[in-house]
Amino acid sequence: MPDSRKYIFAFLITAVIFGTAIFVSNYFSQKRINAIQSIEDRISLDILASETQYALLQETSCKNTATSTLSKDLGDLSQKLSIAEEQNGADDPSVLNLKKQYSLLEIKDYLLMKSITAKCGNRPTFILYFYSNEGDCPDCQKMGYVLTALHDTFPDLRIYSFDFNLDLEAVHTLRSIYGLSATLPALVVNSDPYYGFQPLDELIKDVPALARLKAALDRARAATSTATTTSKKK
Amino acid sequence: MLFSSLMLYISLFVALFFEVFLLITYFEIREEIKFEEKHNGKDLTNYPSVTIIVPCYNEESTVASTIRSLLSLQYPKDKLKLIVVDDGSTDNTQKSLEEFTHHPQIQTFKKENGGKHTALNFALERVDTELVGCLDADSFVEPEALKRIVGFFTDEATMAVTPSIKIHEPISVLQHVQKVEYNWGIFLRRVLSSINGLYVTPGPFSIFRTRIFKEIGGYREAYLTEDMEMALRMHRNHYKIVNSHNAYVYTVAPSKLSDLYKQRVRWAYGFLNNAVDYRDMYFNKKYGNIGIFVLPIATFSVFSTLYAAGNALWSIFSKIPDALTRYQAVGFAWNFNAPHFSVDWFTFNTGITAMITYTTIILSLTLLYLALALAEGKVRLKKDVLYYLTIYILIVPLWLAKATYSTLARKPITWR
Secondary structure, eight states: OOOOHHHHHHHHHHHHHHHHHHHHHHHHHHHHHHHHHHHHHHHHHHHHHHHHHEEEEEEGGGGGGOOOOHHHHHHHHHHHHHHHHHHHHOOOHHHHHHHHHHHHHHHHHHHHHHHHHHHOOOOOEEEEEEEOOSOOOOHHHHHHHHHHHHHHHHTOOOEEEEEEEOHHHHHHHHHHHHOOOOOOSEEETTEEEEEOOOOOHHHHOOOOHHHOOOOOHHHHHHHHHHHHHHHOOO | OOOHHHHHHHHHHHHHHHHHHHHHHHHHHHHHHHHHHTTTTOOOOOOOOOEEEESSSTTTTTTHHHHHHHSSSSSSSGEEEEEEEEEEEESSHHHHGGTTTTTTTEEEEOOOOHHHHHHHHHHHTOOEEEEEEEEOOEEEEEETHHHHHHGGSSSEEEEEEEEEESSSSSSSSHHHHHHHHHHHHHHHHHHHHTTOOOOOTTTOOOETTTTHHHHSOOOGGGOOHHHHHHHHHHHHOOOEEEEEEEEEEEEOOOHHHHHHHHHHHHHHHHHHHHHTTGGGGOOOOOGGGGIEEEIIHHHHHHHHHHHHHHHHHHHHTTTTHHHHHHHHTTTTOOOOOOOOOOOOGGGGGOOHHHHHHHHHHHHHHHHHHHHHHHHSSSSSOOOOHHIIIIIIIHHHHHHHHHHHHHHHHOOOOOOO
């Protein structure tokens, strides 16, 4: 006859292991949320710092303001945001909050960098990329890959991505400044809007700012190649 | 999505429950195992007469060694007989048997080919000893094996004793994988034995009381897994089957994937079809642990393995459209950065499913450690363990899928 006590005992141990796993998982979820909150705090501080930096811009030299403090945090935040979206869920309130803060940080960085470059006489290229995660933008994923490849080709290019449907007033304002319609994906390159999917080659060809970057890159490569050949001949 | 999560949680819970049950049972019987290792076969006073049947079909290269290993058994010669049945071999098996024709302990027969079960039944009709066993003609026994097995028959209730099977001289990667798998089998058999839950009396060297064949009949074709059907029939008749974990038998393992695949399809197909034939035993308290626990969980493991493999395949295939999209967007101009290894806990998957999966894996490795310790004496992390951990989980779904398909489509399978 089966020893029912052993089955009950094994069942209880299994249930305890299951319960512990759920508890530990919840513990780490909470810890992740805490980490997200600390990132949010850091963002608040960064925003304040950027506002101060922005105000001081008129007083500082171009050498000292080559990069914004915010830019350094953007990459790290973007990665953590993706992980948090994957593990806690995209609808998790703390994740949504982080996404909003991240968007604000991007806008701040965009404004600051625009001011810096205007003051210092640089001609950088800014791309604002609007996407949607709500299933109404079949080409957004492709566009994302194109922009990643574009950034790999031109590392100095500044690309800021925004969820078109994010419930954040600053993003709404950004949309209305450039008069964007809901045709996605949408790009704003140096203030000019472009709608729909743009293949990499066409994007570089059709957007004057990118065509200029490509030409500059080609010239630099040609110069490097000539220098190498000359040095070898010597 | 909800169904998928539910299936995943149920599978993980059952897997964890099974592992916990094995662990509890193992710790219960640890002292018993130690006692067996010390005394089993050493204080035997009564040697019952035994006949070993060797059915063979085209086993010219191994049959002579198999017989010689049987003749080397440490057992009184007047108590041990061999019946070798050539089941219509078309190679030189008969020639290999010639040297044993006049041996006083051996009777050799040749019959028309009819399958292993017919060869066994042919021999069973000629058995007049108290105990009878079988040894496949590609297997070899250790000299002490029979003494260790016979010791268990002092318990009048014991009707069959199974040995522990090891792989004979593994060479290929697949044979090393099977070596670890068989060692795991040694542990599993010993644990299941303690709850009378053995559902196979393996062809290599399982020994029976001869009278059971008179009581419940001889071997059946049973989807080419007559050893499984016999064990199930014995359980249906409430016969006790035990395992002698240190009675070692060595078998030649398939070295090629195609041969292993055929063998395992046959085993899995046999299990599924015999399970259907003996479905009345499932969840039936009348049949004890085998009905309540062992058969249901063995069947469940077939389907949960297939489900897990299907899920893994799906997650791989579902990445293909994404890769195509990426290719359409940027061609092969992908950024292949060097892998970034981060020790940041933030990147560590701490979801509920992941946590339970980690626990299940840790328990599985603990059980594997105990299994290797039981089978080998001491555990060393060698290449065979690594092969097993990396290759085995990839190949098992292959034969389970084929066997399940053949069962559902009612397509019979062949021996070779």
